[in-house]
Amino acid sequence: MTHRNRLLAGALALALLAGACGGDDDDSATPSGGDEETPAAADPARCPVDELEQVDQPVTITMWHAMTSVNAEELEAMATEYNAAQDRVRVELVFTGSYDETFERYRTSATGQSAPDVVQLEETTLQQVIDSETAVPAAACIEAAGYDTSDHLPAVLAEFTVEDVLWPMPFNISTPILYFSANRFQAAGLDPAAPPATLDELLEASRAIVSSGVSPQAFSLETQAWYVEQWFNTAGEPVVDQRNGRDGRATEALLDGETGQQVFEWLATMIEERLVLDVGRNPSGSDHFFAIAGNQASMTIGSSAALGGVYDALATNPGLEEEVGLGVGPLPGPTGGGVVPGGAALWLVDRGEPVRVAAAWDWVSWLNEPEQQARWHGATGYIPIRSSAVELPEVQQLWAERPGFEIAYRQVAESANETGGPVIGGYPGFRDAIEGGIERLVQQGADIASLLPDIDAEATAAIEDYNQLVGG
Numbered sequence: 001m002t003h004r005n006r007l008l009a010g011a012l013a014l015a016l017l018a019g020a021c022g023g024d025d026d027d028s029a030t031p032s033g034g035d036e037e038t039p040a041a042a043d044p045a046r047c048p049v050d051e052l053e054q055v056d057q058p059v060t061i062t063m064w065h066a067m068t069s070v071n072a073e074e075l076e077a078m079a080t081e082y083n084a085a086q087d088r089v090r091v092e093l094v095f096t097g098s099y100d101e102t103f104e105r106y107r108t109s110a111t112g113q114s115a116p117d118v119v120q121l122e123e124t125t126l127q128q129v130i131d132s133e134t135a136v137p138a139a140a141c142i143e144a145a146g147y148d149t150s151d152h153l154p155a156v157l158a159e160f161t162v163e164d165v166l167w168p169m170p171f172n173i174s175t176p177i178l179y180f181s182a183n184r185f186q187a188a189g190l191d192p193a194a195p196p197a198t199l200d201e202l203l204e205a206s207r208a209i210v211s212s213g214v215s216p217q218a219f220s221l222e223t224q225a226w227y228v229e230q231w232f233n234t235a236g237e238p239v240v241d242q243r244n245g246r247d248g249r250a251t252e253a254l255l256d257g258e259t260g261q262q263v264f265e266w267l268a269t270m271i272e273e274r275l276v277l278d279v280g281r282n283p284s285g286s287d288h289f290f291a292i293a294g295n296q297a298s299m300t301i302g303s304s305a306a307l308g309g310v311y312d313a314l315a316t317n318p319g320l321e322e323e324v325g326l327g328v329g330p331l332p333g334p335t336g337g338g339v340v341p342g343g344a345a346l347w348l349v350d351r352g353e354p355v356r357v358a359a360a361w362d363w364v365s366w367l368n369e370p371e372q373q374a375r376w377h378g379a380t381g382y383i384p385i386r387s388s389a390v391e392l393p394e395v396q397q398l399w400a401e402r403p404g405f406e407i408a409y410r411q412v413a414e415s416a417n418e419t420g421g422p423v424i425g426g427y428p429g430f431r432d433a434i435e436g437g438i439e440r441l442v443q444q445g446a447d448i449a450s451l452l453p454d455i456d457a458e459a460t461a462a463i464e465d466y467n468q469l470v471g472g
Helices: 002-016 049-054 069-085 101-108 125-131 138-145 154-159 182-187 198-214 225-234 242-244 258-272 286-292 304-314 318-324 354-367 371-380 387-391 391-402 404-413 427-444 450-469
Strands: 059-063 088-094 118-122 169-172 176-181 220-223 274-280 299-303 326-330 341-347
Touching: 002 274, 049 138, 049 354, 059 069, 059 101, 059 354, 069 088, 069 354, 069 371, 088 354, 101 118, 118 125, 118 354, 125 341, 125 427, 138 286, 138 318, 138 354, 154 169, 154 391, 154 404, 169 304, 176 182, 176 225, 176 304, 176 341, 176 404, 182 198, 182 318, 198 220, 198 258, 220 286, 225 258, 225 427, 258 274, 258 427, 258 450, 274 427, 286 299, 286 318, 299 304, 304 318, 304 326, 304 371, 304 404, 326 404, 341 354, 371 387, 387 391, 387 404, 391 404, 427 450
Parallel strands: 059 088, 059 118, 220 274, 220 299
Antiparallel strands: 118 341, 169 341, 176 299, 176 326
16 A cells, blocks of 8 residues: 555544544443343443334434435335335435445534434445444344344344444345356356356366357456455455454454465466456446456456346347346355455444434334345345345245346355454555555566565555554
8 A cells, every 4th residue: 555545544544533423432331231241332222212202203314325326216215115104203315425425424524413314334434433433333223122133144244243243234235246158158168057166167267268269358357355355255264363353453464375375376377378358446347347248258256236237238238138148156266165245234323312313223224124125135236134035026036037136145145254354444555455466466467475475564554554543
């Protein structure tokens, strides 16, 4: 990470702490009922859900979100339905730009009446929002309401849990999956029903595609640190210490080890054999898919959140659909662990008004009901986070028509990963170190023996800079 980027990350951390809105101090809170097993942050007194029983007029709350297009339309429709179904809470949705823009606005507005009651933020902000002390943990509301989470996917809950406390409530969840052209697989002598499941199998499939001439390159690569993190997850290895920052504050990266060597050596082989089409950091978010549509490559890795858009694009272009033949498979990678979900969750903001926290919890828990999760899945492509949701007829019909959705869901539901991804305060710099390393490998053919230690040192510096600023 550059010195300038470390300064920006540090400034962000300081501003977050300075903008904390006076919520309860986690260290001084005590569990109600004398339950010593309940972490202090999950004290049910922090989420007085019974406050709504005392209201004589609806409590109006604001939710900031980053949804656009069809996703935004569906969220608006769900808010309208919720508002009409009961008379205690009224939800007002406010679009606040991208995830980064939403976080920046939240960072600068976390004090006073300008703050929202619910804010939708990516999983990468987990440590920074915890440090800001601006939110009531979802775990406190779960304790207060006696809310049953046994139907929620364990990997999803684990992703947003730090030191045994579930902080935000999961909502729009995605996972990286393999997209490929089933027709080109067949032309290359590969079985579309058995896509590559490991990095070694992905290498062999790539060789078969290029040698057969079905596409000039086999694999369309976007420079994404998320995929490297996921490959560590599927190997059952953490990318930072303290069990990926789940048992305590992370202090160093663990990228320069056996798993890192395996991942980067695989990538180096793919590059050396000219099997990779590099689309860079892919700011459009779609260049890796266009490469398959234009027959520049036959495979790529991308977020399952794009599945709905890909299916829709092919449905409106029958010629392209017939040419490509969409195939979807689980993320290939090292074996031994499982993927962890990405996406965003809903934070309950502590504005010092208990009734607003209760109202926010009522709305957020409604969004998590199986019926809403099934509806959200069908309209957007995000995976359901409740196992009972997939038993509903509308989900079963969707999966019959678009089987890629089931593959994405099963990958998370059946994940053996019980830890969750890395919890890092200096996440932007951490990822910048990884992505810069991938760029050096792709563009310069950097030597892995020196590249990995450099990546590890830069990623660790990002973590240390943040921790020093927040006193961690």
